[in-house]
Amino acid sequence: MAKNMQPIAKRCKTLGISPAVMGYAKKETKRNPGGQMRKKKSEYALQMNEKQKVKFIYGILEKQFHSYYEKAVATPGKTGDNLLILVERRLDNVVYRMGFAMTRREARQLVNHGHFTVNGKKVNIPSYLVKAGDVVEVAESSRSSTAFKRLVGENAVMFLLPAWLEREKNTLKGTVVRMPAREDIDLPIEEHLIVELYSK
Incomplete structure (x- = not known):
């Protein structure tokens, strides 16, 4: 690739x-x-x-x-x-925007390696386009990985999410609330x- x-x-x-x-x-x-x-x-x-x-x-x-x-x-x-x-709307960008990765390059790699599911199904295509209502989650098998452990617990880092995305603190799950608009892209x-x- x-x-x-x-x-x-x-x-x-x-x-x-x-x-x-x-x-x-x-x-x-x-x-x-x-x-x-x-x-x-x-x-x-x-x-x-x-x-x-x-x-x-x-x-x-x-x-x-x-x-x-x-x-x-x-x-x-x-x-x-x-x-x-x-x-x-690319999945690698959404993973980055939700704070699951520090950079888009890292997000792309994590998606490629099958660490994420969309609506419960594993997706390993970085260019996959998300839709409103999609639930992006760290795959069950990847949750113990050090890459994701830092995102949960007492000292979990909080990320500033764009208005079209939602993610609860201490969870490895985010939702595409709506489609992004031009003003959401900073x-x-x-x-x-x-x-x-x-x-x-």
Whole structure:
């Protein structure tokens, strides 16, 4: 299976996003600290940068991203909003947003290894799209794993969840309360530029 293995800090700097967006609090790059970047970017470069940003944040490669775009076009409403809502609904992103993993990369790996169930059925496809009412839970066989033990008990870490998701403290279970809306996605993305890029 294809994976995006680019260095986090370096790529974040190139795309102009904070590593915190990726779930990394302390990553930064020392390379070229006062680097001279070209001030003015072409329209195409700006559009390309926004597309690369979304692909990098969510860990999606070009072929899959393009199929998300085609789905977004076919869905009623704003294409840019639809596109972001589709990638936000990915199971690996939901696992990350619910606080079951520290980063989306970790969430993707945990899903791949079959640690989660959706509505009681094991799902090991990171790109699985959740729906309103879906219950995402750590599989019974994985609960004793150290990766999940830190999420329950007295000192369980509390995570700030987006409004469309719900998870009770000290449980390894979360619910998709409703479909996400554009305002629920707190990422520095100008999605209209991606639509303009693909519309050419």
